[in-house]
Amino acid sequence: MDKDNIKSYIIARAAKEMRDGDIVNLGIGMPTMVPNFLPKDVKVIIQAENGLMRVIPCTEETCEPIYKVDAGATPVSVAPGGSYFDSCTSFGMIRGGHIDVTVLGALEVDEKGNLSNWIIPGKKLPGMGGAMDLVVGAKKVIVTMEHTQKGEPKILKNCRLPLTAVNCVDLIITEMGVMEVTPKGLVLTEINPEYSVEEVQAATEAVLIVSPGLKPMS
Amino acid sequence: MDKDNIKSYIIARAAKEMRDGDIVNLGIGMPTMVPNFLPKDVKVIIQAENGLMRVIPCTEETCEPIYKVDAGATPVSVAPGGSYFDSCTSFGMIRGGHIDVTVLGALEVDEKGNLSNWIIPGKKLPGMGGAMDLVVGAKKVIVTMEHTQKGEPKILKNCRLPLTAVNCVDLIITEMGVMEVTPKGLVLTEINPEYSVEEVQAATEAVLIVSPGLKPMS
Amino acid sequence: MPKFITLAEAVEMIPDGASIMVSGFMGCGNPHKIIDALSKSGKGNFKLICNDGAQPGGPMGEDYYGVAKLIHNRQVKHMVATHVGLNPEVGKQMNEGAMRVDLIPQGSFAEMIRAGGAGLGGVLTPTGVGTIVEDYKDYVHSVQEIDGRKYLLMKPIRADFALISGHIVDTAGNIWYKGATRNFALPMATAADIVIVEADRVVEAGEIEPENVVTSGIFVDYIVDGGKVSG
Amino acid sequence: MPKFITLAEAVEMIPDGASIMVSGFMGCGNPHKIIDALSKSGKGNFKLICNDGAQPGGPMGEDYYGVAKLIHNRQVKHMVATHVGLNPEVGKQMNEGAMRVDLIPQGSFAEMIRAGGAGLGGVLTPTGVGTIVEDYKDYVHSVQEIDGRKYLLMKPIRADFALISGHIVDTAGNIWYKGATRNFALPMATAADIVIVEADRVVEAGEIEPENVVTSGIFVDYIVDGGKVSG
Numbered sequence: 001m002d003k004d005n006i007k008s009y010i011i012a013r014a015a016k017e018m019r020d021g022d023i024v025n026l027g028i029g030m031p032t033m034v035p036n037f038l039p040k041d042v043k044v045i046i047q048a049e050n051g052l053m054r055v056i057p058c059t060e061e062t063c064e065p066i067y068k069v070d071a072g073a074t075p076v077s078v079a080p081g082g083s084y085f086d087s088c089t090s091f092g093m094i095r096g097g098h099i100d101v102t103v104l105g106a107l108e109v110d111e112k113g114n115l116s117n118w119i120i121p122g123k124k125l126p127g128m129g130g131a132m133d134l135v136v137g138a139k140k141v142i143v144t145m146e147h148t149q150k151g152e153p154k155i156l157k158n159c160r161l162p163l164t165a166v167n168c169v170d171l172i173i174t175e176m177g178v179m180e181v182t183p184k185g186l187v188l189t190e191i192n193p194e195y196s197v198e199e200v201q202a203a204t205e206a207v208l209i210v211s212p213g214l215k216p217m218s
Numbered sequence: 219m220d221k222d223n224i225k226s227y228i229i230a231r232a233a234k235e236m237r238d239g240d241i242v243n244l245g246i247g248m249p250t251m252v253p254n255f256l257p258k259d260v261k262v263i264i265q266a267e268n269g270l271m272r273v274i275p276c277t278e279e280t281c282e283p284i285y286k287v288d289a290g291a292t293p294v295s296v297a298p299g300g301s302y303f304d305s306c307t308s309f310g311m312i313r314g315g316h317i318d319v320t321v322l323g324a325l326e327v328d329e330k331g332n333l334s335n336w337i338i339p340g341k342k343l344p345g346m347g348g349a350m351d352l353v354v355g356a357k358k359v360i361v362t363m364e365h366t367q368k369g370e371p372k373i374l375k376n377c378r379l380p381l382t383a384v385n386c387v388d389l390i391i392t393e394m395g396v397m398e399v400t401p402k403g404l405v406l407t408e409i410n411p412e413y414s415v416e417e418v419q420a421a422t423e424a425v426l427i428v429s430p431g432l433k434p435m436s
Numbered sequence: 437m438p439k440f441i442t443l444a445e446a447v448e449m450i451p452d453g454a455s456i457m458v459s460g461f462m463g464c465g466n467p468h469k470i471i472d473a474l475s476k477s478g479k480g481n482f483k484l485i486c487n488d489g490a491q492p493g494g495p496m497g498e499d500y501y502g503v504a505k506l507i508h509n510r511q512v513k514h515m516v517a518t519h520v521g522l523n524p525e526v527g528k529q530m531n532e533g534a535m536r537v538d539l540i541p542q543g544s545f546a547e548m549i550r551a552g553g554a555g556l557g558g559v560l561t562p563t564g565v566g567t568i569v570e571d572y573k574d575y576v577h578s579v580q581e582i583d584g585r586k587y588l589l590m591k592p593i594r595a596d597f598a599l600i601s602g603h604i605v606d607t608a609g610n611i612w613y614k615g616a617t618r619n620f621a622l623p624m625a626t627a628a629d630i631v632i633v634e635a636d637r638v639v640e641a642g643e644i645e646p647e648n649v650v651t652s653g654i655f656v657d658y659i660v661d662g663g664k665v666s667g
Numbered sequence: 668m669p670k671f672i673t674l675a676e677a678v679e680m681i682p683d684g685a686s687i688m689v690s691g692f693m694g695c696g697n698p699h700k701i702i703d704a705l706s707k708s709g710k711g712n713f714k715l716i717c718n719d720g721a722q723p724g725g726p727m728g729e730d731y732y733g734v735a736k737l738i739h740n741r742q743v744k745h746m747v748a749t750h751v752g753l754n755p756e757v758g759k760q761m762n763e764g765a766m767r768v769d770l771i772p773q774g775s776f777a778e779m780i781r782a783g784g785a786g787l788g789g790v791l792t793p794t795g796v797g798t799i800v801e802d803y804k805d806y807v808h809s810v811q812e813i814d815g816r817k818y819l820l821m822k823p824i825r826a827d828f829a830l831i832s833g834h835i836v837d838t839a840g841n842i843w844y845k846g847a848t849r850n851f852a853l854p855m856a857t858a859a860d861i862v863i864v865e866a867d868r869v870v871e872a873g874e875i876e877p878e879n880v881v882t883s884g885i886f887v888d889y890i891v892d893g894g895k896v897s898g
Contacts (some may be wrong), residue, residue: 021437023563023654045654049773050692051847053652054608065726066695067834067846073693073722074755080642081608083649084846086853086881087692087718095555095794096626125761125768126752127719133774133794139557166797171800196875238670241885263885267542268461269616271883272839283495284464285615291462291491291522298873299839300616301880303489304622304650305461306550309543313786314564314857316885342529343537344521345488351563355786384566404465421527547787556778557811557818560788577813578789581821587788589813614878647845648879 001194006146006175011193012037013217014103014144018044025049025094025134027104028072030144034103047099048131051090054082071130084199094130095137102138104131106169108146108159111206113169113181116142116161128164135168147174153205155179156185167179177217185209190217219434222366224393227410230255231435232321232362232391236262243267243312243352245322246290248362252321265317269308269347272300285307289348312348313355320356322349324363324387326377329424331387331399333361334379347380353386365392371423374402394418395435403427408435437610438633438656442663443473446660447634450474450597452472455483457624458503460599462522463490465617466502467601467634467661474599480511483593485540485549487620490525510534516593518542540575544590545625548575552592553626560587598628602651604644605635610652612644618651625655631657635637668842669864669887674704677863677891681705681828684715688780688855689734690831693753694721696848697733698832698865700893705830706736711738714745714824716780717722717853718773720754741765747824749773771806775821779806783823784857791818828861833882835875836866839857840884843875857884863889 001009007030015037026032027212038044046055048070052187057068058077065075078084083204108116115135118128136142148154155172172179177200178190189211191200201208219227221236233255236242255300256262264273266288272329273288280286283293288376296302311317331354336346353359353421366372373390390397395418396408406426409418411434419426441449443649447470450456460466466486486503494501500508507515507525514536520526529535547559550609558577564570565586570579577589599619603614611633613621625631633651638661672680675843678701681687685835691697697717717734725732731739738746738756744769760766771779778790791807796817801810808820831852833847842864844852856862864882869892872884 043842047654048847050695053654053851064846067725067848069693069847070696071692073695075726078646079605079652080640081610082609083644083646083652084844084849085649085652087773087777087850088854089652090775090850092550092626093556093652094772095655096553096791097555098553098626119770124752125758125770127748127750127770127799128772129719129750129752130773132772132800133792136794136796137774140767163798227835263791265617267463268464269619271885282615285617287464287495288615289461291464292788293495296877298871299837299841299884301841301875301877303880303883305542305546305619306623307444307883308619309546310781310785311855311885313543313561314784315786316784316857340448342521343527343539343540343564345517346541346569347488347519347521348568350541350543350569354565355543355561358636364653380565532669555793555795555818557791558812560782560791560820561787562786580787582808585788590789612878647881648845649876 001175008160009175010144010173012044013178014142016041017142017171018071018101023098023102025099025102025138029105031105032072047093049090049094051085052082054077054079089203091104091133092131097139098135099138100135101140101142102133103142103144106143106154106188107145108154109169109172110159110162110187113167114159115169116159116166117164119162121162131164135165136200140170141168142171142173143169144173147176148203156205176203179208188214190215192217219393227393228362228391229398232360235360235389236260240318241265241316243317243320243356247323249303249321249323250290265283265311267308269303269305269314270296270300272297272359275276309351312351315355315357317356319358319360320352321360324361326372326374326379327361327387327390327405328374328377330351331385332377333382333387334377335382337380339380344411353383359386359387360389360391361387362391365394366421371421394421397426399418405429406432408433438653438659441658443469443660446658447473447477449630450479451619452479453481454597455595457595457598457628458484458486459619459621459624460502461487461619463494463502463622465601465619467599468502470532470599470632470634470660471502471505475505475509475511481512481513482506483514484512485516485593487518487545487574488588489517489520489526491522492525496543516540518545541569546620548590548593549627550623552594553623556592558592559590561590562587564588593627596627596630598624598631600625600633602633602637603636605633605659606641606644608641609656610644610649611651611661612648613650622651625628625651630657631655632660634660634662637663669884669890672889672891673879674700674891677701677889678704678708680861681710682713683710684712684827686716688826688827688829688859689715690850690852690855691733692850694720694733694838696768696832696850696852697721699733700864701830701891702733702736704740705750705823705828706740711742712744712865713742715743716747716824718749720748720751720757720818722753742839743850744879747771748829749776750808769805772800777851779821780858781854783825784854789823790821792821793818795819805890824858827861829855829862831856831864833864834867836864836890837870837875840887840890841875842882843879844881855881856882861888862886863891865891868894
């Protein structure tokens, strides 16, 4: 699969985790594609942490980038029933457990569900933005990312980069498979049929527990 | 003076403490009369802690007691430029020092500026409502009350009733005089010409420091 | 999306002994129809979390206004409030030992509910320092000195139910409040397991301008259409 | 009542070295005219408290959008933000040692400013627990365990100035925000010694429905009428 196909494959699988009516916050980049892959009978409500509810793409008529952007600075609008609110209210929603699912990328994630996705010391300083609050507050935290970075594992025994939060990730979805974070460790529940379990393990530093019900990823 | 005249006398004096543009919260009862005694060139903005700014009396047309009451449950309205807000915002204003003056009654006040005005154990349990926040948060706290209760002093060396807050009162206005709370104690700055200093002191448990510039109360 | 329910369904949902937050200030902003129905339900032993006990008489001549109905019918065994002076029945039932009453400073009360809904560990307020509020072990975690000033660390408050009143509610649950009725509804809508709003009027999603939505519909579980309530 | 001032008067008011809160998110909600004037003033050494460094290019093709102008002109010696990834100049100036950058989680950042304006002693949040945020001594008072869960006690944030943007502002200073521009303006308007709002449009007091006022005019000290700005 090429880069674009990998992203679509990962996000299509992530979209299947959404339940009808879920209130969802989507991280910058790949996760914003989730709505494009939702089943017809599943509608989610998208929150943007800069203060929008029921975010939808804007049209030529509704785009007003001076007044309405999402957390990735993309011009957007809100659907009927949407609303705008301030940042304290927004993070009250997030920290208070009112967001059902957040989907976001990772630099590293480990078998305890620790996550690193906001800084590479000395190299990259984007800042944590709302990520630390989101992964602490959202009811379900889904990490979507490529399984490796230039061939090096990103799913580790212990994160080495500064953490975004401890023990916060529920589910990891990559182009190789789907892994649940459990008290016993990472359980591989689905696998991309293009790979063998051995190949997935070889690309993963953490030890994967293969689910007895391992299914093909779809 | 009869009861009503005493009240008017006290509140007329309290009204003179207001500066044009002050944001003011007025306690239930006597303090609500302050606006009636303001000089013509002084306009204050009245906040009600249940979430109204620029409170004004309502008219037959604007009274809607189902929707608009002040903190004493009196039907009111708001002037042009007024607004409604929730209780967290309201007490953010109050606690955060955005209210210039609060005027309220007292059961007891003492020479350290301690205040008791919310409970008489075993007898009366109205509750503190917003009073504890108001006297801690407002920039200036003015107590208006009759000097004694059935002949007994209400201005004490130490409050005996449960406190509303410690060291919070700035100014005490009674029908006998005006007393400033200072680090040295209560300074009598103005006196009702009907009384002698000795009479005021006799009605006061706390020791009054007579200001060298003692003036007639007016 | 919130579900539309009848008054009867709302009442049925609330079990004996439930903890219930009710919006309003001296009755202004109480969800009157839900409270009225609940007061006739025979249910009780409630923990009522409400700023006050409202008033024995309402502004339109009502007997027992708002939550005063629940108190008069002795359905409340425990009240958490800030001021109960305008409803003498509260003090009376307390003195009889029939009702526990906990009084909390109003600003702390509002903020503790907000903390309960916003995932905060508590509220650090200077209000109550040096008073008997310091001894309220159920509500005060500790007294802390920060940068030379004393604060009470007040605990978050949550409830099983929040019953609130909205003037205009859209089908997505968004609420617009009229006048001073919003008071405690904002934090309460965030801090209960189940939130029921009584709507004076229901409109289609989108009819409230998105900028003028005060409580986001995502906080609302059920809507009772007060304009066309059925038993 | 707030005073109406010109852009020049607004800029004149702000001294070198001032701490300045600026509303907005990636430029959306920045008070663009005030920032533009300030960026041309030659003043500097500012402590900028703003969610982000905005963006080098604006959505309408602007060179240096919003606060990015201040950064590009090297007027900021210390930045307190949550995310600076979209403006590479921030990281560059930091690596050169020309700018100090402190990064705080966004929810904590908003709430710390709110606490600064609401007289609260701090914010108890689970966000940042177990991360390097715990070591930010300037912002974290302590790590506390409450009822078995760990929280960071984050300190309140205040500033000398808050520069915010409002779409409709009435002569009493009440603000109505359009779209998503309100973001940090609400807490910032409460947490600075001097609050200056740039109005897209000014209306008479009373023209904003009292229920739809978002920021009360009592928080506002000065209004720059952006619709008829003069130098």
